[in-house]
Structures are given as C-alpha cells and as structure tokens.
Amino acid sequence: MSTGKEFAPPDATPPQADPIAHARDLVDYAASLDCIHCGLCISSCPTYRISGRESASPRGRIHLMRAAAESRVEADADFAEEMDYCLVCRNCESVCPAGVQFGRMMELTRDGLESRRQRKLSARLARWLGFRIVLPSRLALRLVGTLTRLMQVTGLARMFAPALGAAGRALQSLPALPPARERALLPARNRGLRNTGDSDARPALFMLEGCAQPELFGHVNRSTVDALCAAGHDVHVARAVCCGALHAHNGELDQARQLARIYVQEWVRSCAAEGAELIPITNASGCGAHLREYGELLAGDAQCGADAARFSALVRDWSELLSPRIADGSLKLTAPTNVSGPVAWDDPCHLCHGQGVREDPRVLLKAIPGLEQVELHDSESCCGSAGIYSLLRPADGAAILAPKLETLANSGARTLVTSNPGCQMQWLAGIRSKGMDVRVVHLAELVQPTQRT
Ligand code: SF4
Numbered sequence: 001m002s003t004g005k006e007f008a009p010p011d012a013t014p015p016q017a018d019p020i021a022h023a024r025d026l027v028d029y030a031a032s033l034d035c036i037h038c039g040l041c042i043s044s045c046p047t048y049r050i051s052g053r054e055s056a057s058p059r060g061r062i063h064l065m066r067a068a069a070e071s072r073v074e075a076d077a078d079f080a081e082e083m084d085y086c087l088v089c090r091n092c093e094s095v096c097p098a099g100v101q102f103g104r105m106m107e108l109t110r111d112g113l114e115s116r117r118q119r120k121l122s123a124r125l126a127r128w129l130g131f132r133i134v135l136p137s138r139l140a141l142r143l144v145g146t147l148t149r150l151m152q153v154t155g156l157a158r159m160f161a162p163a164l165g166a167a168g169r170a171l172q173s174l175p176a177l178p179p180a181r182e183r184a185l186l187p188a189r190n191r192g193l194r195n196t197g198d199s200d201a202r203p204a205l206f207m208l209e210g211c212a213q214p215e216l217f218g219h220v221n222r223s224t225v226d227a228l229c230a231a232g233h234d235v236h237v238a239r240a241v242c243c244g245a246l247h248a249h250n251g252e253l254d255q256a257r258q259l260a261r262i263y264v265q266e267w268v269r270s271c272a273a274e275g276a277e278l279i280p281i282t283n284a285s286g287c288g289a290h291l292r293e294y295g296e297l298l299a300g301d302a303q304c305g306a307d308a309a310r311f312s313a314l315v316r317d318w319s320e321l322l323s324p325r326i327a328d329g330s331l332k333l334t335a336p337t338n339v340s341g342p343v344a345w346d347d348p349c350h351l352c353h354g355q356g357v358r359e360d361p362r363v364l365l366k367a368i369p370g371l372e373q374v375e376l377h378d379s380e381s382c383c384g385s386a387g388i389y390s391l392l393r394p395a396d397g398a399a400i401l402a403p404k405l406e407t408l409a410n411s412g413a414r415t416l417v418t419s420n421p422g423c424q425m426q427w428l429a430g431i432r433s434k435g436m437d438v439r440v441v442h443l444a445e446l447v448q449p450t451q452r453t
C-alpha cells in the first residue's frame, strides 16, 4: 500500500513563470490543466477505493503532477510512490467529462521519474534484462519459456521460488506453461476460407502474436487465427515480437518508440508485398490499446511518423472484425465442447477504457449456441494485473482483485472469460489462491465460426 504524502490544497502557490520548462520531462503540464477538479473519476479509481486517499485518486495524482511542475512539491520518493501505485487502468478516462488523457500523462511522468531514480544495481540489471534483452527477442523469450517449463515440470520452480525474491514471486504466479508444440509460432501467412465463386472477399489482417502470449497461452493465438480464417480473412502474422506497451507503462518510452518503429516498418513492408492496406489486429487488450497510440508515440518521427498515424487509425481488436458479421447474419458460431457451466465476461481495462470496445465481445458470446451467461457486477474495474503491476506490487494487485473474486464467486460462473494474457494470469492466480472451481479462458477459445457454405 502506498505511503505517499497528502497533496497541498489547489493553487496554494502561484506557478513559476515557466512551469513547463521546470519539469517538461516529468509532467504534461498542458494536459494537467485540462482537469477541472470535478472529482467524477474518484470513486471509479481502484487505488482510491482501496486506500481512501485523495492522493491515490486520478484527481489527486493530476494535482501532484501539476504541483511538481510548479515546484510546489518535490518529485521525491513519496511522489514516485503515488505514481507507481497507479495501475494505469484508465478507468478514470472513461468517466472524465473533460477528456483528460490520464494514461498518456502517467506514461510521461513515469518516464521522467525513471531518469531521476536511484535504483539498486540488481533492480537496474533486472529492468535491463527484462525490457532490453528478453521482451524484444523471440529467442530469449523462448529460452525463458523453455527453462520455466522445465522448472515447473521437475518441481524446481516450487522448490527454489522462495529463495529468488521478486523473480521467485513471478515464477510462482505463472500458469503451467504448455509444451513446446503449443508454444510454436504461427505460420507467417494463414489463408482465409473461401468458397468457389466467392466474391465477398474479407480484408486481410496483420496480427501481432505478442511477447508473452505465445509462451503462456500459445493456443489462444492459434484459436484466434482459426476463427478469423474460418470467417474468410487472410491473416499475416507479424514477426516483430513486443509492441512496447510494457515499456511505455513502466518508464521506458525511448525503448517503446524503438519497438513501435520496428512494428510499423514491418507493417509497411507487408502492405507493399500484399498490394493492400492490411488491418493491424491483436487479441491482447493491453497491446491493442498501445498500438492505437503509435501515432502519438511517433508523432514528429520523420521516418515513420505518418505511417504510425495511419497504422494506429486502422488498429482493431480481433472481436471487432467478427461481431458486425454476427449482427448482419453472415457469420454463425458453433457450440464449443470445451466449456462448462455459466460463463462470465470480465472487461479488460485496456479493451473497454483503452479502446472503447465493450459490445463486440458480448455480441460474440451471445451468438454462441447453448452458452449460459451471467453478468459480472463492476466488470470494467481493474483485476490488478495491469501489465507487470501484479509482479512488482503483488499485495496491491491481490487487494484490487479481492472484491472481484467475491463477485465472481457470488455469480455462480464456472468459466471466466477475458481477452488479455495478463488478466488471465491474474485471475488464474486469484482463483487458485481461493481454491475456487472456475476455469479461465480467452474469448478466442470459445468463438468457433461455422464454415461458410
Ligand atoms: S489509471 Fe486507474 S489506478 Fe490510475 S488514477 Fe486512473 S483509475 Fe486510478
């Protein structure tokens, strides 16, 4: 739990002549002025709900940012703690009448804080390994995945985790990794099903496999591609690895820009080779929200700023491709055999708040024949995963998930459906800790289109 100090009353001290110059690398001062202090966001903020402290609310954090820019508070350890305590879930953006872009503000502030922090050598090494070496490299991810599975299968993970500190906690929070054949990458090109004389061509897609998804839940990517191909889409699978969302959320904006460039450049090459504009898609909500920000992230980049803006404008969640077809009756789904009991959908934050996608997954679930569904109260509140938040702050992540676990237990659902690998992991860990008999699946595992006739 945060120990950040309470903030000063608004406008206690007049701003400096040039407040932006004072902390231009720490605070988006102009954006902080968009906040009208109405407080409508406060009760929707998970960290405020847990702590009851204004300084742990969106309004409080914006006030702290502004006060730091105006030299009324120091960007010290207490300030950093309040920023770190935030999940960047963007729930506050959904309710804000002034359109405050809180997620972007927080990314800038964390990036500015990173250059001011005095981290221990071990922490610096862990961040360098994670952000620079492992996440951007398929080879390194494969190595880590294989070693982790080996440790899980032999019981070494359970034996050594307590002695490994934060790394051990991360190891224990992982689900059982699948065997190598399930973690194999998808073919670069997957052809959509078409009937003879079919004039109804579907747009070709450019799909991000992601960094963690292939190692943790490889079958989810396979199911997604199968569903989209069955619906008639050609699916090109990107060879770029990490989209940079975790970097952007954790104070590594330069590296996030570098990864964004790699991904946009591959998309441009693929479009040229195909002779058509491919639609970038993803099945991981956190990545999708970040891909939609590439235009902003690379604004002013002479080499690929314009391509990034075009790319971002085209990004879709995979469910958005299929739900209109359900609605117009041109696509039907079959009953899955791999699901039991009532199912409940939990909105990933970066799908509902980050991308504004709320209805499409529900349309797909409702179209599955014979599937009993229950609504989860407060399904748009954060589960506490928030990228690597639950690894860095396991107690806070668990406290934020706790009321949602209770809601799930009261709903009677036997299957929890979501669409983000981090959320899947967080739910799995929470359900396991409570000894509940509830399965956790990605939406793509349940959506199986009938082949067109
Ligand atoms: S992003 Fe989420 S945790 Fe952070 S201030 Fe907004 S609602 Fe609260």
Ligand code: SF4
Residues within 6 Å of the ligand: 034, 035, 036, 037, 038, 039, 040, 041, 042, 058, 059, 062, 092, 095, 096, 097, 098, 099, 100
């Ligand atoms: S809802 Fe928006 S304008 Fe109102 S206090 Fe929160 S961030 Fe500021």
